[in-house]
Structure formats: C-alpha cells, structure tokens
Amino acid sequence: MSSVEPGSRVATVLCVGVAVLDEIFRVESFPAPHVKTRAREFMAITGGNAANAAIAIARLGGRVVFAGPFGGPAGADMIGDRILAGLAREGIDVSNCRRIDGPMSSISAISIDARGERAIVNYRDDRLAAARPDDPAALVADVDIVLADNRFPEFVLEVCAAARAKGLRIVLDADQPTRHTHALLTLCSHVVFSTEGLAATGASDDLAAGLRAVRRHTGSFLAVTNGGRDMLWLEDDAVRRLASFRVEAVDTLGAGDVFHGAFALALAEGREEAAAMRFAAAAAALKCTRFGGITGAPTRAEVEALLAGA
Amino acid sequence: MSSVEPGSRVATVLCVGVAVLDEIFRVESFPAPHVKTRAREFMAITGGNAANAAIAIARLGGRVVFAGPFGGPAGADMIGDRILAGLAREGIDVSNCRRIDGPMSSISAISIDARGERAIVNYRDDRLAAARPDDPAALVADVDIVLADNRFPEFVLEVCAAARAKGLRIVLDADQPTRHTHALLTLCSHVVFSTEGLAATGASDDLAAGLRAVRRHTGSFLAVTNGGRDMLWLEDDAVRRLASFRVEAVDTLGAGDVFHGAFALALAEGREEAAAMRFAAAAAALKCTRFGGITGAPTRAEVEALLAGA
Numbered sequence: 001m002s003s004v005e006p007g008s009r010v011a012t013v014l015c016v017g018v019a020v021l022d023e024i025f026r027v028e029s030f031p032a033p034h035v036k037t038r039a040r041e042f043m044a045i046t047g048g049n050a051a052n053a054a055i056a057i058a059r060l061g062g063r064v065v066f067a068g069p070f071g072g073p074a075g076a077d078m079i080g081d082r083i084l085a086g087l088a089r090e091g092i093d094v095s096n097c098r099r100i101d102g103p104m105s106s107i108s109a110i111s112i113d114a115r116g117e118r119a120i121v122n123y124r125d126d127r128l129a130a131a132r133p134d135d136p137a138a139l140v141a142d143v144d145i146v147l148a149d150n151r152f153p154e155f156v157l158e159v160c161a162a163a164r165a166k167g168l169r170i171v172l173d174a175d176q177p178t179r180h181t182h183a184l185l186t187l188c189s190h191v192v193f194s195t196e197g198l199a200a201t202g203a204s205d206d207l208a209a210g211l212r213a214v215r216r217h218t219g220s221f222l223a224v225t226n227g228g229r230d231m232l233w234l235e236d237d238a239v240r241r242l243a244s245f246r247v248e249a250v251d252t253l254g255a256g257d258v259f260h261g262a263f264a265l266a267l268a269e270g271r272e273e274a275a276a277m278r279f280a281a282a283a284a285a286l287k288c289t290r291f292g293g294i295t296g297a298p299t300r301a302e303v304e305a306l307l308a309g310a
Numbered sequence: 311m312s313s314v315e316p317g318s319r320v321a322t323v324l325c326v327g328v329a330v331l332d333e334i335f336r337v338e339s340f341p342a343p344h345v346k347t348r349a350r351e352f353m354a355i356t357g358g359n360a361a362n363a364a365i366a367i368a369r370l371g372g373r374v375v376f377a378g379p380f381g382g383p384a385g386a387d388m389i390g391d392r393i394l395a396g397l398a399r400e401g402i403d404v405s406n407c408r409r410i411d412g413p414m415s416s417i418s419a420i421s422i423d424a425r426g427e428r429a430i431v432n433y434r435d436d437r438l439a440a441a442r443p444d445d446p447a448a449l450v451a452d453v454d455i456v457l458a459d460n461r462f463p464e465f466v467l468e469v470c471a472a473a474r475a476k477g478l479r480i481v482l483d484a485d486q487p488t489r490h491t492h493a494l495l496t497l498c499s500h501v502v503f504s505t506e507g508l509a510a511t512g513a514s515d516d517l518a519a520g521l522r523a524v525r526r527h528t529g530s531f532l533a534v535t536n537g538g539r540d541m542l543w544l545e546d547d548a549v550r551r552l553a554s555f556r557v558e559a560v561d562t563l564g565a566g567d568v569f570h571g572a573f574a575l576a577l578a579e580g581r582e583e584a585a586a587m588r589f590a591a592a593a594a595a596l597k598c599t600r601f602g603g604i605t606g607a608p609t610r611a612e613v614e615a616l617l618a619g620a
Contacts, residue, residue, distance in 0.1 A: 031431040032429055109333060123351070
C-alpha cells in the first residue's frame with residue numbers, strides 16, 4: 001500500500017445498498033423465442049452496486065463492512081445465503097446485514113454475447129425495499145467513510161443521515177433516480193453519477209450541463225463515470241476531465257462499481273479528489289480487461305503498477 | 311386411481327435422462343442490450359425432460375425412480391443439490407443418480423413475456439454427457455416401464471439396452487437428434503417425437519410424412535406431440551389423430567414432459583396406446599392452464615375429472 005503514509009492504519013469503508021446473485025451466461029447471440037440458446041460458459045457471482053464495490057475495496061486491501069437488506073431466513077433463501085457466503089469469503093464483515101423473513105434475495109440472469117454486449121433480467125422482491133437498518137448510529141461508529149448506492153433508498157437514507165451526523169464523508173453511487181434522491185444528493189459529500197443516472201437527474205443528455213444542473217441543488221463534489229470514456233467532474237463550477245486508461249476491454253460488468261469502491265477507499269486513505277479519481281479509474285480499467293464481472297476486480301499492486309506505468 | 315384394476319399394485323416408472331434447474335423470470339418483454347429488464351415474478355424449479363416427466367408421474371400417483379448424470383460433489387454443486395432435493399420432495403427415488411466430481415449440474419434462465427412466449431438460455435457441462443450408469447441391470451430390475459429422453463444418449467443407451475434385455479417397454483421422448491438416435495429408435499418400444507424432433511429425424515416438415523419416414527427404420531410405436539394441436543400417431547402404417555383438449559393455455563413449459571410421463575405411466579398400468587395417449591393429453595392440457603413449468607403438473611383426480619367431462 002505504497003500511497004498510504006507509513007504507520008497509517010488500514011481504512012475502513014462501510015458499503016451500504018444492494019447485493020445480487022449475478023448468473024452470467026456467455027452466449028454467441030442473445031436468447032430469443034423459439035430458439036434454445038446454449039451457453040458455452042456459466043458463472044454465478046456476486047453482483048449489485050454496493051456489494052461489488054465492497055469486493056473491489058477488499059481486493060485493494062481496505063477493510064469493509066457491508067450492510068443492506070436480504071431475503072430470509074437463512075437456509076430458506078438460498079440466494080441470500082450464497083451472496084453472503086461470497087462476500088464473507090472476500091473478508092467482508094456482513095454481520096450487519098438484515099435478513100427479512102419471507103422474500104428471497106435479488107437475482108439477475110445476464111447474457112453476454114460474442115461482442116461483449118449484455119442483456120440483463122433482474123428480480124427483486126419489493127418487500128426488501130421497505131427494510132430499514134436496525135441501528136444506523138452503530139453501523140457508522142467505527143468506519144472512516146461510507147459508500148452508498150441508491151437502489152434501497154429507505155435503508156440507505158438512515159445510514160447516510162447517521163454518517164452525516166457524525167461528520168463522515170459519504171460517496172453516493174447515483175444510478176437512476178429513486179425515492180429520496182434529492183435528500184441523498186444533499187446528505188452525501190461526493191456524488192458519482194452513472195451516465196444514465198446523470199441524464200435522468202440532471203434532465204440533460206449533455207453531461208457537463210447535467211452536472212451544472214445538479215449543482216444548483218447541492219454543494220457536494222459531483223462527477224460522472226462515462227462508460228470507459230473520459231470522466232467529468234466539477235471543480236469550483238468548472239467542468240474538469242479525467243482521461244481514461246486505455247485497455248482492451250473484454251467485460252465491463254461491475255467496472256463502475258469498482259470505480260466507486262476504489263474512489264471511496266482512496267478518499268479514506270487521504271487522497272485529494274483528483275488523485276482518488278485517477279486511482280479509481282485505473283482500478284476500473286483493469287477490471288474491464290478480465291471476464292467475469294466483479295471476480296475481475298484488481299489488487300492494490302496491479303493498480304499501483306498501472307498508475308506507475310501511465 | 312379409478313382406472314387401475316382393483317388389487318393391482320402401483321406401477322413403477324424408471325425415468326432416465328436430463329434434469330435442470332429452471333430459473334423462470336416473468337417479464338413484460340424480453341431482456342435486450344442497454345436495457346435492464348425487471349422481472350415481476352421469479353421461480354426456481356425443476357426442469358429437464360426426464361426430470362419433469364418424473365414429477366408428472368409422481369403427481370399422478372405412480373412410483374418413480376430417476377437416474378441421470380449430475381455435477382458434484384454434493385455441497386460443491388449447489389445446483390445439483392437443489393434439483394435432487396426438489397425431486398426427492400416429490401417422493402421420487404434419486405438414489406441412483408450419478409454425481410460427477412468437477413462439473414456443475416445444468417441450469418436454464420427462462421424469460422416468459424406478457425404473451426407467454428419463452429426465451430431460454432441453458433448451460434450444460436460437456437463432461438456430464440460422458441457419464442455412464444454404474445449398473446444398468448440393477449436400475450431396471452424392479453421397474454415396470456422405462457421413460458428415456460435423448461439429451462444424455464451415452465447414459466440412456468445402456469439403461470435402454472438393459473431394459474430391452476429384460477423385455478421391458480421403453481418410451482422415448484425424441485427431441486432433436488443426438489448421438490445414438492438410430493440405436494434408441496430401435497431399442498425403444500414407443501417413440502414420441504416433439505414437432506422439432508420429428509422434423510429433424512424424419513427430414514420433413516410434414517408430420518405424417520415424417521412418421522412414415524421413421525417407420526422405415528423401426529417397428530416401434532411412433533407418435534408426435536404437436537404443441538397443443540392434434541397429435542398424430544401411426545397405427546398399422548395409417549396416420550391417426552388425437553384431438554387435443556381445449557384449455558386456456560397460460561404456460562406450456564413442461565407440457566410435453568407431462569405428456570411423456572403420463573403416457574408411460576398409463577401404459578404401465580395396462581392401458582392400450584390410444585387410451586394412454588388420451589390420458590396423457592388430458593394431463594398435458596391441465597398443466598398448460600397453470601403458470602410455473604412443471605409445478606403446474608396435475609393430480610390423478612384432476613385428469614380423471616377432465617376425461618370424465620370430455
């Protein structure tokens with residue numbers, strides 16, 4: 001961990017939001033009616049924004065606590081059991097995850113065709129969205145930073161409020177707007193949009209105009225990942241660009257989540273925003289060079305090597 | 311079980327072939343690139359021709375032994391564990407299933423859209439296809455009839471040879487041709503094609519012509535299920551028709567498998583072919599009235615009621 005000051009302790013990130021079982025079918029072309037498509041490869045892996053980010057941080061050497069709603073109970077909701085076991089295998093603390101008796105946890109079937117395009121179908125039980133954290137203040141008691149997605153806004157909002165009350169910084173992965181989007185935009189110190197999330201929230205297909213539109217509602221740091229192209233962010237209301245790393249992309253699934261996780265970790269370790277974005281962009285680029293969603297998240301040494309060579 | 315002679319014992323059917331975990335996503339429209347499709351319903355159920363037929367027979371009151379290759383070992387291949395647990399819950403004897411260490415068992419993701427159309431992607435490890443039964447003679451020792459599909463021909467062929475040596479009747483679910491199709495056509499006493507299977511095997515899109523073409527290679531009973539339309543079969547080289555039962559179809563997934571299972575059971579109970587086909591067509595029609603693949607397979611009483619009312 002060469003960028004951390006000698007003697008500094010390992011940073012702890014609380015990731016809060018959604019976790020999914022991603023079932024990936026590698027196909028020649030997408031499934032269609034009246035044809036039985038045979039996949040040549042299959043993987044069942046962890047997915048979901050916050051859960052993927054948690055794995056990325058763990059791979060980079062950070063300590064991670066994950067919190068979010070799951071189906072249950074254990075033993076009956078085998079999908080939740082598998083996701084939680086997968087997170088625990090990465091060294092992530094999942095003891096604060098809530099199991100809701102009755103619904104099953106979320107699952108996605110993802111077909112990836114010969115050109116690397118994805119077709120995703122996701123099932124999520126609406127009862128999970130009603131879940132709230134047991135003790136938000138306890139959740140944020142011993143962490144250095146919070147990373148939240150906006151897929152379970154009821155759950156996430158209370159955690160973010162507790163973090164804000166404690167003066168913690170909060171990175172928001174701002175995907176498509178949901179309930180409480182406005183409240184989250186103001187609670188969170190750093191908002192990183194997806195292209196689609198910014199287009200919908202900023203009501204503009206022009207990314208720079210979208211960032212400026214959102215600026216009217218919040219003083220938070222604002223940026224947008226841009227699907228592998230140059231990222232944009234606002235600095236003193238000026239739009240800045242971060243050149244992306246040139247890599248041979250074979251699978252972009254989870255790359256945005258790796259960015260968010262690495263960005264939060266880098267901030268927690270004391271980097272300025274511009275340096276944290278560059279660290280995160282390097283991590284996301286490396287992920288794209290490997291098939292298998294979040295299983296392709298890089299180690300700290302790999303990211304440092306790419307940064308040193310760039 | 312009103313059609314069975316008083317005092318007759320319950321018939322035992324050996325079902326041999328493929329079992330799959332079918333994950334069903336009920337969607338408005340099919341998943342496509344650049345869109346995240348949200349499913350409004352999800353079910354994980356048993357699928358695969360022979361396994362579905364086994365469940366249909368169990369629901370109809372027959373005794374069922376299932377045999378076929380699965381991934382393994384238990385505990386590592388969670389998909390196989392789930393399929394086998396599901397079959398056992400239906401009262402099916404799965405003690406003769408072979409677990410192959412290394413590969414995982416088969417899985418399908420099936421999207422069903424608002425019009426009831428299906429898009430299927432399936433993953434099957436090629437190593438399963440190389441598996442052979444441990445002791446084919448023991449498998450057929452205590453059964454009244456065998457039902458085989460042709461998805462694992464290496465495994466099924468040896469079981470069919472042992473059944474034939476014992477003089478047992480064998481019903482073949484003849485889907486798309488695979489290896490050993492010709493050998494299976496001659497070993498099996500009753501061959502029931504899918505429309506696609508007959509078109510490929512009989513080299514004709516005309517079902518009657520296809521049946522006559524196959525007749526040149528085998529003296530077995532030959533029929534074709536016809537996707538809910540009138541079925542055809544050969545009787546003394548004359549093409550006969552069986553009118554289908556009129557039902558409001560909401561889900562045809564597994565209906566063909568219900569037909570094969572019910573047909574084999576009815577033959578084992580002593581019905582003639584024409585009566586067995588009518589019994590099977592009633593069972594398949596009832597299945598189509600219920601969503602959820604093979605979970606919609608009917609009971610004996612339901613089939614008898616439909617037959618009595620028709």
